[in-house]
Amino acid sequence: MLTFYLLVTLVIFLTLILLIVLIGDLPNYRGTILHRSHIILVDEIFNEFAKKFEIIDKNYLNGFFTSKQSKRRIRWISGWIIPVFYLAVFTKFLQFFFTLTFPQILKLEKLSKTGFDWSIRLNFVIIPAIAINYLSFLLAVLSDPGYIDTKKPYDRTQYVKLLEEFPFDGLLFFKDKSCSTCKVIKPARSKHCGSCDRCILMFDHHCIWLNNDVAYYTFRWFFIFLCSVCFVFIYGAYLSYYSLMMYIKLEKLPKIVETSSGVTKYWRLIKNSTFTNEISGIMFLLCILLFPLVGFFLGETIWSVYLGVTTNETAKWDHIHNFMEFKVLYQFLPNDNSPSTFLLLKEKTADGKPLFITINDRLPFNTTAAGNLKGINDWDDLANIYDKGFWSNLEQKLFPKKFN
Ligand SMILES: [Zn+2]
Ligand SMILES: [Zn+2]
Numbered sequence: 001m002l003t004f005y006l007l008v009t010l011v012i013f014l015t016l017i018l019l020i021v022l023i024g025d026l027p028n029y030r031g032t033i034l035h036r037s038h039i040i041l042v043d044e045i046f047n048e049f050a051k052k053f054e055i056i057d058k059n060y061l062n063g064f065f066t067s068k069q070s071k072r073r074i075r076w077i078s079g080w081i082i083p084v085f086y087l088a089v090f091t092k093f094l095q096f097f098f099t100l101t102f103p104q105i106l107k108l109e110k111l112s113k114t115g116f117d118w119s120i121r122l123n124f125v126i127i128p129a130i131a132i133n134y135l136s137f138l139l140a141v142l143s144d145p146g147y148i149d150t151k152k153p154y155d156r157t158q159y160v161k162l163l164e165e166f167p168f169d170g171l172l173f174f175k176d177k178s179c180s181t182c183k184v185i186k187p188a189r190s191k192h193c194g195s196c197d198r199c200i201l202m203f204d205h206h207c208i209w210l211n212n213d214v215a216y217y218t219f220r221w222f223f224i225f226l227c228s229v230c231f232v233f234i235y236g237a238y239l240s241y242y243s244l245m246m247y248i249k250l251e252k253l254p255k256i257v258e259t260s261s262g263v264t265k266y267w268r269l270i271k272n273s274t275f276t277n278e279i280s281g282i283m284f285l286l287c288i289l290l291f292p293l294v295g296f297f298l299g300e301t302i303w304s305v306y307l308g309v310t311t312n313e314t315a316k317w318d319h320i321h322n323f324m325e326f327k328v329l330y331q332f333l334p335n336d337n338s339p340s341t342f343l344l345l346k347e348k349t350a351d352g353k354p355l356f357i358t359i360n361d362r363l364p365f366n367t368t369a370a371g372n373l374k375g376i377n378d379w380d381d382l383a384n385i386y387d388k389g390f391w392s393n394l395e396q397k398l399f400p401k402k403f404n
Helices: 002-023 033-060 068-112 118-142 156-165 219-250 262-272 275-307 311-325 390-398
Strands: 191-193 198-200 205-207 212-214 329-334 341-348 354-358 371-375
Touching: 002 033, 002 275, 068 118, 068 219, 068 275, 118 212, 118 219, 219 262, 219 275, 219 390, 262 275, 275 390, 311 329
Parallel strands: none
Antiparallel strands: 191 198, 205 212, 329 341, 329 371, 341 354
């Protein structure tokens, strides 16, 4: 029975740690308890430990672990730990399901003589769900998320197509900006990923679960994978519960189980009967405990599609929001219908004249040219040009175009 408690506690503990490491640093969670835990766990404890270890390694082991080359190797290996761990745990539980829980359901169904044909559920629900889970996971892990080739820059036609798909809004993304690390001209909505050390089209976030970026070409796999994990948890919980319920109904129960009722009865059945029931109980609990977590991710992902933003852009919109709150954001609309420029109010001169800088490169901007100056204090004054409505946003993310 010790293994039961140990396993459940271990999985919950690991999940919590993973969650903090995985998403605590994402812009959506700035200032929350997740972010604070991330700072404590990663920035303070882990990095402190890493620094001490590096000193010891340099002094006594000639930098065996912390030389540049071994650091790269360690980073490569550690990147694969989580995806491999997930695959191993998922596969192990599937093995439990197919060798213990599922045969028990079949056996009890036979006893109950309800005559339900389980091969239908197996062939049309269980096996497809598992196949989709594995397939979308592997595609999300192994696909090119949208790396921008530094050696083969886009030619003119490709660039025109790119501009069509990712226009510059002059607010979050600006024309002719190049990446300071890989020196390529960055299309709008792209970002340099620090972990992969490359620029990526429509970058959302670097996902530790996948050891890959969720971006233009991988968002669809990530999304399908999240949906399929949610489904597996719901259906897995149902099947595990069903197996336990049928056992209580049809099998001879130990006295301690027989005499109790309600939740206690199930709890005692898990703890005090067969190994199969113990495993079904563990699967039920894990599905129930982990579902809200993954469901929350899925909800957030759908919400970001609804808003027409990427996780990366959320941080940029936060900045814009701060500018609006401080009433320093302005838009200059020239009379000749040329593109508008977003400005920040830097200060006011002694005679009360406002001084503006461009939001792009923070250079002084002359607002005396012919045009209108509009203060932007509200989301209503501002349009997110990347938000084309939920279904169009979803279509763009599920059916990305090819540019080369
Ligand atoms: Zn990355
Ligand atoms: Zn770059």
